[in-house]
Each structure stands twice: as structure tokens, then as C-alpha cells.
Amino acid sequence: MYDVGIVGAGPAGATLARLLSGRCRVLLLHRQRAKCCGGILAPESQKMLAKLDLALPREVLVNPQPYAVAVWDLQSRLVRHYARQYANIDRNAFDHWLISLIPSDVDVRSGAVYRHAQPLDKERFEIFFTEKDEIRSEQVRFLIGADGSFSSVRREFFTNRLRPKRYIALQEWFDLQTVLPDHSPKNRIDFRNDYVGIFDSEITDFYAWMIPKNERLILGGAIPFENKPRERFERLKTKLKEFGFHFDFPCHREAGSLLRPLNPFSICLGSGRIFLIGEAAGLISPSSAEGISPALASAYYLSQAFGSNGFNLSAYRQNLWSLRWHLRFKTAKIPLMFCPWLRKQIMLTGLSTLD
Ligand SMILES: Cc1cc2nc3c(=O)[nH]c(=O)nc-3n(C[C@H](O)[C@H](O)[C@H](O)COP(=O)(O)OP(=O)(O)OC[C@H]3O[C@@H](n4cnc5c(N)ncnc54)[C@H](O)[C@@H]3O)c2cc1C
Known part of the structure; x- marks a missing residue:
């Protein structure tokens, strides 16, 4: 059994997997599909990389x-x-680089596509995914949706929440x-x-x-x-x-x-034992569509909210406070720009x- 199952190895998922390595057993489902992206790192993303102690390779x-x-x-x-x-x-080179930094104790399943999850009891989920044309499953204590804008985890577990x-x-x-x-x-x-x-x-x-x-x-x-x-x-x-x-x-x-996310209530960080990070949570600038820095930041702050009892939602929410205000400020700028x-x-x- 794994402590944490992460769906998606974009900047959010790959960063969280790296930061949790050595602290718990992590399973990372990595679909391996090239991301359509402009590949512009705004100053906020560069600051976030510096905070993560990372320097962009040539x-x-x-x-x-x-x-x-x-x-x-x-x-x-x-x-x-x-x-x-x-x-x-080069966005694909960027994603490959972030994945290459994940230590070997993380179980990275390349080509694995998440399908759905089933709660087994108060402690565990069974997650189902396709790997090498077969349906497989693993048990995890915490499920993390880092699967981007069309998040399956969000659609499955948070259907009644306002969507961006x-x-x-x-x-x-x-x-x-x-x-x-x-x-x-x-x-x-x-x-x-x-x-x-x-x-x-x-x-x-x-x-x-x-x-x-x-x-x-x-x-x-x-x-x-x-x-x-x-x-x-x-x-x-x-x-x-x-x-x-x-x-x-x-x-x-x-x-x-x-x-x-024009409405701040459309941001959803998760509940219970399921958490969302990056664009799956709706964390992306509504004025510029810059989503790499919130993806890195949310992974960092969720890893900080991980303790001996697992993740703490209120600590995660609190850690993200300044990022959420920053996104609200960007929403306030929208009439001026658009x-x-x-x-x-x-x-x-x-x-x-x-x-
Ligand atoms: C055209 C375009 C241009 C953009 N340009 C910029 C830009 O220049 N600068 C910027 O900062 N932001 C930009 N963005 C936004 C930015 O790309 C995203 O906000 C950012 O990548 C979010 O990171 P993430 O890790 O949350 O999600 P993603 O990068 O989307 O990663 C999600 C990962 O989950 C995987 N996945 C999805 N479903 C499953 C599944 N069922 N099973 C397993 N894996 C799954 C995906 O394959 C992907 O690898 C752009 C977005 C688009 C669409």
C-alpha cells in the first residue's frame, strides 16, 4: 500500500512527488502526453523555482x-x-527535467492513466488505472489530483463544486x-x-x-x-x-x-483524504493564464502541510493564502485589461x- 497516490506528472504532480520522497511511500501516475503550452515562465514561476532551490538547465x-x-x-x-x-x-523539456529530479524511491508509473478510485474504508482508497493496456489497481491512503485543467479526480469527487x-x-x-x-x-x-x-x-x-x-x-x-x-x-x-x-x-x-477561475469560489483544494493541486484545483491566473507558478507553489505548500498524520487541509489552505489573494488581485485587474x-x-x- 502507498501513503500517497498522485495523478498527473505535470509541474504540480512531479514537484509534489519529489518533495514527498523519503517521507512516505508515493505512487505517481504519469500519463506521458506532451502538454500544449506557451512555455513562458513569468517572474512568479522563476521565484518559485528559486524557492524550490532549482536552477533551469540550459x-x-x-x-x-x-x-x-x-x-x-x-x-x-x-x-x-x-x-x-x-x-x-521548451515546455516538454521542462516537464521532463522536473520528472528527472524525482528520486528513485517514488514509484513512477509511466504511461499509466487514472480511471477512478473507490474508498475502501476511512483509511484507504483503491485507485484504478490503465497501464500497458491492462486495468490495474493500487491502494493509497491519500489521493492527489494533479491532473490539470480537465481533472478526472476533480470531476469524480467534487462534481457539485463551482467550476472555473x-x-x-x-x-x-x-x-x-x-x-x-x-x-x-x-x-x-x-x-x-x-x-x-x-x-x-x-x-x-x-x-x-x-x-x-x-x-x-x-x-x-x-x-x-x-x-x-x-x-x-x-x-x-x-x-x-x-x-x-x-x-x-x-x-x-x-x-x-x-x-x-473568475470566481474565487471555483478554486477547490479538496476535502477529507483527497487533495487537488495546480490547475486541477483551479489555481491559474485569470488575467494571464500563467499556471506554472501556482502549480509549483501548490505542490510546495501541500508538501509543507504533510505531517505524521498525513495531509492537513487547513494547513494547506493557510499556506496558500497569499497565492489565493494574488489570484484575487489578478481577477480585480480583469476589467482594466479586458x-x-x-x-x-x-x-x-x-x-x-x-x-
Ligand atoms: C495553450 C496553453 C498555453 C499555456 N501557456 C502557459 C505559459 O506560457 N506559462 C504558464 O505559466 N502557464 C501556461 N499555461 C497554463 C499551464 O500550462 C498550466 O496551468 C500548468 O501546466 C498547470 O500545471 P499542472 O501540473 O497543474 O497541470 P498539467 O501541466 O496540465 O499536468 C497535468 C498532468 O496530468 C496528466 N493527466 C491528466 N489526466 C490524467 C489521468 N487520467 N491519468 C494520468 N495522468 C493524467 C497530464 O497528462 C499532465 O501530464 C498554458 C496553458 C495552455 C493550455
């Missing part, structure tokens, strides 16, 4: 390393640059040489070096992005689940064509779901910009 970083975000409002055609020190990473708004995030990768306009649009964006946030309320009430990665450029966008995301994404590409882009031949297409009229006025003032 093979995780890609070029360029943007020092600012260019905010491009397609409707008002305004552009402003804001200073932010991002790290540009759901988006579909689409990304297409292009050859940087062929996609850029022949003549640079008059908006002073350096598409080879800038991380670009694109705002247009006709496309989405959230945002879209362009991220250069080595010789490639990612065009991505997060669009509400119910708003025909593929059609809206194609409309975005058509709009960008007016600026001279050639988004015709993607080298790679991917999609993933993304949560936006109401087209207000955003335009703020951009016109030039406040805090590098321009």
Missing part, C-alpha cells in the same frame, strides 16, 4: 529571452510594451522565416524577439499570443469553450493577414483546455510602458 531554455511583453490591441490598433522578465522555455470558466487553447507553430510580414507593420513589434499578447473582443474575451521559439513562431489563443474556438481562431488568422502575416502552413497544430474601452484609455496614457 537545455530547457529556448531563444529569445523576452524582457517585455508587447500588448497589441487589434481593434484600436494600439501597441504598448511593458517590462517583464520572462524565461522562454473553461477555454479551449489552440496553438499553431510556423516557420519564423516564412510567416512574418514582408514589410514590418507600423506597430513597432519585433516579432522575432517580443512576446506578444493580442487583444480583440471579437475573437475572445481572453487573449491570444505570439511567441518566438528558436526558428519557430507560435500563434495561440484561448477562446471560450462554447464560442466555436476553431472558427474564431481562423478569424484571428484572417485578421492578422491584413497586417501582412502568412499564417497558411503550420508545421504543427495542438490544442488543450484551460481554466479561468474591457476594450478601458484598455484603450489605459494604453493611450502610456502609463508604465517602455514606449
Whole structure:
């Protein structure tokens, strides 16, 4: 029997497994599927890595390393640059690196997909998963859902809890040489070096992005689940064509779901012997969709709430207090960033910009 069964080996699950190693018997179900992600580490993520005493290895970083975000409002055609020190990473290399740090006493089941869990008594669950085309099961004392935005653990055990708004995030990768306009649009964006946030309320009430990665450029966008995301994404590409882009031949297409916890009550940390961390808990910025730092932070704080009797929910809740307030602060910023009229006025003032 294991003390802790963790579902999902993204940044949250891999970090928790590493931090619990040597303290209890841990089983980690690792589905092994490439994550669709922009791969931008915000300053908060970098601080969290420092807190975890981790330094990004060279093979995780890609070029360029943007020092600012260019905010491009397609409707008002305004552009402003804001200073932010991002790290540009290869997301799959990042996930592999975090998994490679897990000590060997953790039982990592690669290719295992969680199916469901059944409480046996007050102390134990039987968890069922598919591994090598077979249904297998193990007993655990605590079950941790670190299985991301479409968490099976959350859907199974916390159905009656308010859920964050759901988006579909689409990304297409292009050859940087062929996609850029022949003549640079008059908006002073350096598409080879800038991380670009694109705002247009006709496309989405959230945002879209362009991220250069080595010789490639990612065009991505997060669009509400119910708003025909593929059609809206194609409309975005058509709009960008007016600026001279050639988004015709993607080298790679991917999609993933993304949560936006606009209501703080949609964050769910768990109850009893089941806990949620990372995006499964709804811990992701509702203003920027940065989810790596809350994933690392929640894993760290849950590991801190582990004692001789196992996990303590109120200690976990308390440890997360400042992160939850930080996310509330980000929610408060939403009208300023996403109401087209207000955003335009703020951009016109030039406040805090590098321009
Ligand atoms: C398109 C897109 C771009 C993004 N860009 C950024 C960005 O640039 N910067 C940033 O900070 N955040 C970004 N995010 C958000 C960020 O990727 C997530 O919030 C973050 O990865 C959450 O980490 P996690 O460990 O909680 O979940 P995840 O990284 O989603 O990991 C969950 C893991 O659980 C596994 N899993 C799921 N179901 C099962 C199952 N049944 N059995 C076993 N395993 C399972 C998955 O395969 C995955 O490995 C982006 C998200 C999307 C969709």
C-alpha cells in the first residue's frame, strides 16, 4: 500500500512527488502526453523555482529571452510594451527535467492513466488505472489530483463544486522565416524577439499570443469553450493577414483546455483524504493564464502541510493564502485589461510602458 497516490506528472504532480520522497511511500501516475503550452515562465514561476532551490538547465531554455511583453490591441490598433522578465522555455523539456529530479524511491508509473478510485474504508482508497493496456489497481491512503485543467479526480469527487470558466487553447507553430510580414507593420513589434499578447473582443474575451521559439513562431489563443474556438481562431488568422502575416502552413497544430477561475469560489483544494493541486484545483491566473507558478507553489505548500498524520487541509489552505489573494488581485485587474474601452484609455496614457 502507498501513503500517497498522485495523478498527473505535470509541474504540480512531479514537484509534489519529489518533495514527498523519503517521507512516505508515493505512487505517481504519469500519463506521458506532451502538454500544449506557451512555455513562458513569468517572474512568479522563476521565484518559485528559486524557492524550490532549482536552477533551469540550459537545455530547457529556448531563444529569445523576452524582457517585455508587447500588448497589441487589434481593434484600436494600439501597441504598448511593458517590462517583464520572462524565461522562454521548451515546455516538454521542462516537464521532463522536473520528472528527472524525482528520486528513485517514488514509484513512477509511466504511461499509466487514472480511471477512478473507490474508498475502501476511512483509511484507504483503491485507485484504478490503465497501464500497458491492462486495468490495474493500487491502494493509497491519500489521493492527489494533479491532473490539470480537465481533472478526472476533480470531476469524480467534487462534481457539485463551482467550476472555473473553461477555454479551449489552440496553438499553431510556423516557420519564423516564412510567416512574418514582408514589410514590418507600423506597430513597432519585433516579432522575432517580443512576446506578444493580442487583444480583440471579437475573437475572445481572453487573449491570444505570439511567441518566438528558436526558428519557430507560435500563434495561440484561448477562446471560450462554447464560442466555436476553431472558427474564431481562423478569424484571428484572417485578421492578422491584413497586417501582412502568412499564417497558411503550420508545421504543427495542438490544442488543450484551460481554466479561468473568475470566481474565487471555483478554486477547490479538496476535502477529507483527497487533495487537488495546480490547475486541477483551479489555481491559474485569470488575467494571464500563467499556471506554472501556482502549480509549483501548490505542490510546495501541500508538501509543507504533510505531517505524521498525513495531509492537513487547513494547513494547506493557510499556506496558500497569499497565492489565493494574488489570484484575487489578478481577477480585480480583469476589467482594466479586458474591457476594450478601458484598455484603450489605459494604453493611450502610456502609463508604465517602455514606449
Ligand atoms: C495553450 C496553453 C498555453 C499555456 N501557456 C502557459 C505559459 O506560457 N506559462 C504558464 O505559466 N502557464 C501556461 N499555461 C497554463 C499551464 O500550462 C498550466 O496551468 C500548468 O501546466 C498547470 O500545471 P499542472 O501540473 O497543474 O497541470 P498539467 O501541466 O496540465 O499536468 C497535468 C498532468 O496530468 C496528466 N493527466 C491528466 N489526466 C490524467 C489521468 N487520467 N491519468 C494520468 N495522468 C493524467 C497530464 O497528462 C499532465 O501530464 C498554458 C496553458 C495552455 C493550455
